[in-house]
Amino acid sequence: MIRTRFAPSPTGHVHIGNMRAAIYNWLFARSTGGAFLLRVEDTDRERSTPEAVETVIEAMNWLGLQPDEDPVYQSQRRDAHLAAAEDLLSRGLAYKEDKGNTGRGEAVVFRMPGRDMKFEDGVKGGLKKKSKHLQDFVIVRSDGSPVFHLANVVDDIHMGITHVIRGDDHVENSFRHIALYQALNAEAPHFAHLPMIVNAQGKPYSKRDGAAFVGDFREKGYLPEALFNYLVLLGWSPGDDREVMEREEMVRCFTLDRVQSSAAQFDWKKFEWMNGEHLRRLPREVHRQKYTEAIPAAATNPDYLDAVIHVMEERIKKWDDIAPMAGFFFTEDYEYDPKAVEKRLHAPQALELLVELRTAFSDLSDFTAESTEQALRDLAEARAVKPAELIHPVRIAVSGIPQGPSLFHMLQVLGRERVLNRMQITLLKFSPPQ
RNA sequence: GUCCCCAUCGUCUAGAGGCCUAGGACAUCGGGUUUUCAUCCCGAAAACAGGGGUUCGAUUCCCCUUGGGGACGCCA
Numbered sequence: 001m002i003r004t005r006f007a008p009s010p011t012g013h014v015h016i017g018n019m020r021a022a023i024y025n026w027l028f029a030r031s032t033g034g035a036f037l038l039r040v041e042d043t044d045r046e047r048s049t050p051e052a053v054e055t056v057i058e059a060m061n062w063l064g065l066q067p068d069e070d071p072v073y074q075s076q077r078r079d080a081h082l083a084a085a086e087d088l089l090s091r092g093l094a095y096k097e098d099k100g101n102t103g104r105g106e107a108v109v110f111r112m113p114g115r116d117m118k119f120e121d122g123v124k125g126g127l128k129k130k131s132k133h134l135q136d137f138v139i140v141r142s143d144g145s146p147v148f149h150l151a152n153v154v155d156d157i158h159m160g161i162t163h164v165i166r167g168d169d170h171v172e173n174s175f176r177h178i179a180l181y182q183a184l185n186a187e188a189p190h191f192a193h194l195p196m197i198v199n200a201q202g203k204p205y206s207k208r209d210g211a212a213f214v215g216d217f218r219e220k221g222y223l224p225e226a227l228f229n230y231l232v233l234l235g236w237s238p239g240d241d242r243e244v245m246e247r248e249e250m251v252r253c254f255t256l257d258r259v260q261s262s263a264a265q266f267d268w269k270k271f272e273w274m275n276g277e278h279l280r281r282l283p284r285e286v287h288r289q290k291y292t293e294a295i296p297a298a299a300t301n302p303d304y305l306d307a308v309i310h311v312m313e314e315r316i317k318k319w320d321d322i323a324p325m326a327g328f329f330f331t332e333d334y335e336y337d338p339k340a341v342e343k344r345l346h347a348p349q350a351l352e353l354l355v356e357l358r359t360a361f362s363d364l365s366d367f368t369a370e371s372t373e374q375a376l377r378d379l380a381e382a383r384a385v386k387p388a389e390l391i392h393p394v395r396i397a398v399s400g401i402p403q404g405p406s407l408f409h410m411l412q413v414l415g416r417e418r419v420l421n422r423m424q425i426t427l428l429k430f431s432p433p434q
Numbered sequence: 435g436u437c438c439c440c441a442u443c444g445u446c447u448a449g450a451g452g453c454c455u456a457g458g459a460c461a462u463c464g465g466g467u468u469u470u471c472a473u474c475c476c477g478a479a480a481a482c483a484g485g486g487g488u489u490c491g492a493u494u495c496c497c498c499u500u501g502g503g504g505a506c507g508c509c510a
Contacts, residue, residue, distance in 0.1 A: 009510050041510065099508070107508050124439070133437050133506090141508040148510045171438065172505045195440075195503090202502065230446095233459095237447055241458045260447080262440050263503065270446065270460040276473090314473040325472085344470095376469090391469045403471040 002034030003162050006065070007152070009041040010052035013213035014059040016266070017167060017197045017205065020231040024194060025165045026065045027232065027254040037159055038067040041074045043151060048075070059214035063224045064247065072159060074151055081146035084154045084184060085139055093183045099138055108140035110150075110180065117175050122163070122192030122256045129175050137176060149173065153180040156189060165192045165256070168263075192256050195235060195263045205266050221319030223282075226275035234264045244277045276317035284309065294322040297330040304329075307413045311405045328399040329414065332422070336429075340402040344392040345430050353383065354393050358423045367416035369408035376408075397426035 006022035008014065029036035040056065042048035060066065085108045088094035096106040112135065118128035139150035146154075156164065164174075171193050181188040199209040211217050217227050229245055237260075238245070238253045287309045291298040298305050308329045315325060328334035344350060360375040361367070376394070380387045395407050398419055404410060411419055 007510095011510095044510070102508070104508070109508090127438075129438075135506090138508045143508080145508085147508070152510085168439080168504065170505090170510095193439090198503080200445085204503090233446065235446090239448070241448075243446090243459055264447090265445060267445050267460065273460060315471085317472075321472090373469090386469090388469055395470070405471090405473080407469065 001162075002029060002032045003037065003160050004029045004034065004165060005037040005039050005156070005159060005161050006060070006067075007039040007041050007155075007166075008056050009044060010048045010056050012047070012049070012052040012055055013215055014056055015212055016214065016217075016227075016231060019059065019063065019214050020197065020234065021166055021194055022060065022065055023063070023228060023231055024192075024236070024256075024259070025163075027251060028163060028165060028256055029068075030251045031254040034162070035068040036065070037069050037161070038071040039074060039155055039159065040071055041148075041151070043074050043078075043145070043148075055215065062214065062218055063228050072155060074155060077151070077155055077158070078146060080158065081151045081154050082140065082144075085146065085150060088139070088183055091183075094139060098142070102142070105142035107138045107142045109136050110139045110176075110183070112136050112176070113179055113182070117178065119174060119178055119188070119191060121171075121174075122165070122190055123195075123259045124171070124193055124261050127171065127174070129172075134175055134179075139180075149176055149180065153177050153184070153186075157181070157184060157186045161189050163190045163192065163256075165194065168193050168196050192259070194259065195261060197234060198263045198265050200265060202263070202265070209266070210268060221321070222271075222275050223278045223318075226271070226278040229278065230271045230274050234266065235260045244274060272317055279316060279318070280313060287313075290319050291322055291326070294319065295327055295330050304413075311409050311413050315405060325401075325404065328401065332418075332425070334400040336396065336400040336426075337402060340396045340400075341430065344396045344402070345426070347389065347393070349383075349385070350389070350393045351427060351431055353379070353385065353390055354397060354423060354427060356383070357390055357394065358420060358427075361416065361423075362420055364416070367412065367419075369406075369412045372411045373408040394423070398422045 004025040006018075006025050008018055008022075026036045028034070038057075038060070040048075040053055042053065057071075085094065088110065089096070089108060092111075094108050094110045097109050098104065098106050099109055112131070114131055116128065116131050117134060118126060121127050137147075137149065139147050141147060174191050174193070178188045178191075197205045199205045206212055207216075211220060214227070218224070225247065228247065229250070232245075232250055232254075233243060236254070236258055238250075239258060242249070284306070288302075288305060291305060291309060298308070308326060312322075312326050316322060357376060357379055360379055361372060364371050364375055376390050377387055380390050391407055392402070394411075395404065396402065398411070398414060414422075
């Protein structure tokens with residue numbers, strides 16, 4: 001059975017590149033009926049605090065990447081690592097030396113087999129390395145602590161890992177690791193190395209390029225299903241034109257050999273678009289809850305809230321959009337965008353027209369998108385102005401901002417009472433003093 | 435410097451010798467939705483890095499060049 005693992009070293013935040021590796025490991029395990037495990041490489045005591053570990057687990061939970069077995073903590077496996085080193089030492093496959101004459105005492109050094117090596121990478125294909133470029137390396141420091149390479153391999157053997165799917169930066173390590181597996185009489189797993197995620201300059205994507213850590217995406221109101229979907233597509237495709245996919249769909253068609261072998265650039269525009277796509281697929285109830293969280297007043301009238309959600313649906317791309325884009329629906333104390341006021345309310349005749357339009361609105365027998373539109377167009381024609389000269393001022397008057405949903409649908413949702421009231425307030429506020 | 439990897443529209447990609455007048459998506463531009471727009475619909479522009487081979491035929495296979503990236507710790 002296939003067994004994969006995600007082996008982060010907890011530093012307090014999880015980079016999207018690492019998380020993508022976790023996603024691929026998870027997908028690969030799921031798509032093959034195998035198991036996905038977590039190993040916390042917490043041997044660096046300085047950085048690996050309990051909080052840092054918690055951050056990793058939270059990020060995984062948020063994205064729905066639950067491991068199938070209890071996590072393995074590398075720091076607790078020190079004895080096993082050291083025993084392996086002793087074993088290698090006793091069989092002459094490692095030796096003691098003050099490598100580089102540091103004066104710090106003798107470290108345990110692993111002896112490379114002294115022959116050319118090659119392996120088949122699941123993503124990159126055949127990889128090979130000449131013996132002369134494969135140097136012996138330290139596996140236990142002179143202070144007695146195991147080095148990453150040793151710990152990593154010993155733990156992967158212990159956990160029965162069959163496929164190691166990790167970042168590109170480990171390609172060279174794989175030769176060393178394979179040699180270690182062989183020396184430890186263990187069958188080496190299959191390796192697959194994922195290309196990096198880069199920024200617009202082609203450099204490794206970092207926090208300076210925007211949100212680089214999983215937590216950032218959550219804080220900014222993006223959806224885990226969108227980040228999951230986008231990250232999967234950044235370096236993989238199902239082979240057809242499908243892009244916005246459900247998780248189960250990806251599980252069904254994921255294969256390692258369709259993973260791209262070149263670096264991929266994170267495109268914020270496309271990611272935002274994808275977030276919007278996933279947002280719209282979410283059940284109404286989730287939207288209700290998010291509106292209520294963003295705008296407490298939204299909870300007071302469920303029917304009104306549903307109407308607002310309906311009319312705003314196409315506009316909201318992330319949860320953080322709710323407050324600035326839909327806040328005006330739920331308060332009479334909304335702010336007026338200064339530029340919009342200047343351009344639309346201080347336009348010639350704007351306020352006069354607004355007065356007339358308000359009268360027309362109040363005379364309507366019913367107040368709907370259709371009737372308000374008709375009334376507005378009639379007035380525009382009667383006064384020989386373009387509809388836009390009325391449309392814009394009304395929008396600013398009732399919402400304070402220059403963009404939003406279709407105006408007349410918006411008016412219908414707001415209802416006659418609010419609309420008339422807001423127009424009145426606006427007129428008082430912006431009319432020149434008599 | 436040494437070693438390794440990569441190379442299709444601006445971006446993510448489809449393409450595993452003829453199906454390619456190179457497809458899709460995001461972004462861009464134009465038009466429409468007899469109102470704006472950060473929505474929606476329609477349309478357009480946009481790429482096989484260059485040079486050699488192999489082949490009847492190369493985006494697809496091989497080599498070189500160029501360009502990019504990565505690794506060279508008693509870090510992980």
